[in-house]
């Protein structure tokens with residue numbers, strides 16, 4: 001739809017940027033922190049590990065000062081459970097509390113709103129050893145951890161995100177790391193874990209409303225619309241199948257209190273449905289988020305399954321992310337979009353389209369918690385000319401403004417990433433930040449921070465509240 005006049009970004013729009021603890025902090029075993037699954041999992045040897053990352057744990061003051069110079073109104077980061085409760089439950093680590101209090105105070109000093117993700121892939125390893133998310137005890141542990149967070153930081157944090165990309169954890173667990181021995185859980189086990197994550201999330205949302213009535217809380221999911229490869233109705237059904245299984249099934253449970261009907265039928269039919277205990281339904285129905293946080297990177301084109309070996313394929317040659325399922329859908333190519341150097345589809349209109357779908361389905365404010373382009377940035381004479389990032393984010397912001405004009409309530413935009421971080425499964429060469437961190441895959445150098453061209457560009461966008469886009 002074209003408009004004579006587009007709506008401006010709201011005056012209190014949360015212009016922000018994101019990171020996550022294990023990808024940015026480093027200090028993996030300092031000040032009482034215990035190992036998380038990320039620290040213990042196997043990751044491809046050709047990439048950097050997460051032990052030092054961008055050393056944000058030690059340099060957060062310098063980094064947040066740069067975020068202030070960038071003009072950020074919000075900083076979305078995650079808290080490492082392993083710093084707060086090193087044993088997963090039980091004794092609270094005062095050094096962990098102090099660290100995040102300092103980070104929040106430092107943000108507030110510059111009027112930067114801290115947006116806190118409670119769980120970004122990094123389960124304490126000691127809980128994994130006791131069964132991880134496959135065990136109902138982990139639900140209790142998460143509630144205990146959440147209670148500590150709400151009690152300690154409730155006055156400092158207005159926006160809480162429960163779990164980052166639960167759908168990635170369940171659908172593509174290999175992208176987050178391989179358990180020792182390399183064996184991933186079965187699909188059946190994963191959907192049982194999913195059920196426990198849903199219960200944990202519901203209990204924590206309810207607790208947040210009780211303990212911090214002025215705060216807002218919601219899930220952070222990776223959401224993306226799916227296109228049928230052709231107007232063949234069979235392709236349309238397949239695209240819908242995958243959109244439901246990939247996206248709506250994960251957002252319906254927190255919002256409506258039960259699984260998407262099509263997804264539930266799929267789970268029953270394939271013997272994948274989780275064991276639901278007495279009282280579970282009440283727990284799921286008893287909580288509701290205040291917002292939907294959305295990570296958006298790219299869309300996909302989908303065709304009907306043909307029932308042959310080619311139904312399943314690796315996304316952009318990345319063996320950790322397999323797409324397609326016989327009898328459900330098959331990944332296809334979209335000739336109308338460009339791709340990043342890592343083969344990810346670039347689709348700003350798909351951003352608008354996805355936002356429309358999210359809002360018409362849930363009628364909840366949307367906070368963009370990730371969006372960005374991973375690229376092998378080049379440092380030349382202390383400068384990084386990342387015009388592709390300026391172009392990518394600029395196009396997505398224009399699409400976002402159109403979505404706002406369409407009537408979608410969007411309260412903020414926190415692209416990935418505030419500064420360079422270690423990619424989840426593709427190391428340090430693949431960079432996302434506005435601030436360059438001078439280290440290589442294995443040579444840590446001095447980790448000097450340098451402003452990329454996109455830094456100055458985003459600074460201006462924020463200054464003008466997006467008016468010049």
Ligand code: BGP
Nearest residue numbers: 020164165168374423424425426
């Ligand atoms: C999301 C994760 C982030 C981040 C991002 C980029 O799925 O929430 O933690 O890593 O993707 O992905 P990658 O690092 O694999 O390029």
